[in-house]
Amino acid sequence: MNTSPTKPVSRQAVWQRAMRARGLCPQCGKEPLAPGLSRGLKCLVKNRERQRVMIGAVRRYGTTPSYVMEKGAKEARAARRKGEAR
Ligand SMILES: [Zn+2]
Numbered sequence: 001m002n003t004s005p006t007k008p009v010s011r012q013a014v015w016q017r018a019m020r021a022r023g024l025c026p027q028c029g030k031e032p033l034a035p036g037l038s039r040g041l042k043c044l045v046k047n048r049e050r051q052r053v054m055i056g057a058v059r060r061y062g063t064t065p066s067y068v069m070e071k072g073a074k075e076a077r078a079a080r081r082k083g084e085a086r
Contacts (some may be wrong), residue, residue: 034069041069 002009016026024040025031027047031040039047044066051057060067 034065037065041066041073045070 002013015029019026019029020033023033025033025043027039027043031042033039034041034044037044048064048066062068
């Protein structure tokens with residue numbers, strides 16, 4: 001973050017700070033921040049998958065917060081769908 005007293009703060013940085021202050025994802029501004037993390041879940045997953053391509057990653061580390069939260073969200077969706085069907 002820019003803490004310099006002489007450097008100007010960009011509009012983008014101002015907007016991102018406002019989103020963080022409101023507890024929203026500073027990347028898309030739509031989803032809530034993941035607890036203890038810097039973005040929302042959707043953007044965490046998007047960034048992760050993009051970076052995996054960039055570095056040519058092969059392994060996946062399932063204990064990483066984005067994987068854990070993704071799994072939890074998927075299960076919650078499945079449970080809701082099951083509830084609706086009956
Ligand atoms: Zn986001």
